[in-house]
Amino acid sequence: MLPFLPPEILDLIVDHLHNEPTALKACCVVSKSWIPRSRRHIFARVRLDAVKATESWAKAFPDPSDSPAHYTRNFWVHGLRAVTADLLPWIRSFRHLEELTMKMFGPRGVSLAQLHGFSLTLKSLHLTHFYVTVSEVIGLICSFPLLEDLSLSSKARDIRADGWATPSVSPKLTGSLLLHGESRYIIRGLSELLDGPHFSKIGVRCNAEDIDSRTITDLVSKCSETLETLYLGYYTLNYVEPPAVDLSNATKLKHLEFQWRGPDIQWITTAIQTAQFKTLLQITIFMSSIRPISPRRKFLGWHELDHLMVQLWTSHSILPKILYCNGPQELVASLLPELTKRGFVHGQEGNRNGFPYLPLRFRS
Known part of the structure; x- marks a missing residue:
């Protein structure tokens, strides 16, 4: 027996x-x-890498009601060019997702409306390489009532170009926000949500020409009661100086992180000076592609930052951390002499692209 x-x-x-x-x-x-x-x-995690794999799934499980998709919590799809009438039912069969990642989602003009609210349990949404209006992005976000985390990399068009109206209901958005690319219109749209946002982590990495200080400051102000980590990463074209950001309303900010890749670093000093020192625990600066600096003004800007960071450490116990790659050690030591002497400057093995996108506080 x-x-x-x-x-x-x-x-x-x-x-x-x-x-x-x-x-x-x-x-x-x-x-x-x-x-x-x-x-x-x-089937808790499903990863489909191409159109053929997507079609194979649909053929293997032709009846969406009997598909194992309802077991899936993390869905990653890459290379989906369009949501056709044949593919839509099985996509919507993933109705209990908690995390959705879509890469290279279709050509220009593909609508996101067909995906509205298809998984009411969704908490994390990651979209890259989509070319739609911001109202479509915000509409998709607002269709998921439990959404907390967002990661968007796109060339979304202006919200004013298509009859923008602020949605009457939106998720609280209490998790993390990561924006990469031309972000100013998306930031503006998120800032205007009536029920949010309330992010605890915000990360923005973009060309300095594709953002302005007011949009960042407005978003930080909206999240002033919940924001604990802020990451600002700018790369510059034509030596455009990044915008200064006012952090005076971020009353709960604990971790402040910057990624610098350009000719000047004065904007970091200006932003730090506006922060609330009582709550800050650590300031981290990632530096890549450091080049020899000849004008005396540039050296003075670095020395001002060096003095400020040391002062915050001695007076407020705010831990400074400087990480760099692709730069001569002797040059970094001459730019940040006090921080280097105290052991707060660390060189890393880098590549021509510098540091990875995700900063320290956003990494799992």
């Missing part, structure tokens, strides 16, 4: 194998009763 185990014990055994796909597939052929629990882990 075979020993009997309660279903709860069997479920615990399968759950223990959640990171073992080979073992989970073996469990599926042990007994029909093991299939639902095994599928919950096998």
Whole structure:
């Protein structure tokens, strides 16, 4: 006689194998009763890399109502060029997602309206390489009531160009915001939401020509009661100086991070001087592609930052951290002599693109 185990014990055994796909597939052929629990882990994360893979999924599970997509919590799709009538039903079958990532989502003119609210449990949304109006982006965001985290990389067009109207209801957006690229219109749209945003982390990385200080300051002000981490990364073209940012309303800011890649660093000093020193714990600066500086004015700007950071450390116990790559060690030491002497400056192995996109406080 075979020993009997309660279903709860069997479920615990399968759950223990959640990171073992080979073992989970073996469990599926042990007994029909093991299939639902095994599928919950096998299909918890689904990654489709191309159009052919997307079509293969649709062919393998032609009936969306009987698809294992309802087990999926993390869905990553790359190369989806359009949401056709044939593909839409199975996309909407992923109705219990918590995280959605779409890369290279279609050509110019593809509408996001078909995806509105298809998973009401969604908490994290990541979209890259889409070419739509900002009202379409904001409309999609507002269709997910539990949404917390956003990551957007796009060339979204101006919200005023298509009859923009502020949505009457929006999610609280209490998690993190990461924007990469031409971000000013998206920032403006998010700032105008009636029910938010309330981000605890904000990261913006863009060309200095594609942003202005008012849009950043407005967003920081909107999140002044919840914002704990702010990351600003600018790369410059034609030696355009990045905009100064007013942080005086960020009363709970604990971690301030910058990425610098340009001819001047005065904008960082100006931003730090407006921050609330009582709440700040750490200021981190990422520097890449450092070049020899000849004008005396440039040296004075670096020395001013050096003096300010040391003063914040000695007077307010705010930890300074300077990370650099692609720069001569002796040049960095001459730019930041006091910080270097105290051991707050660290060189790293870099590449021609400098540091990765995600700053320290945004990395899992």
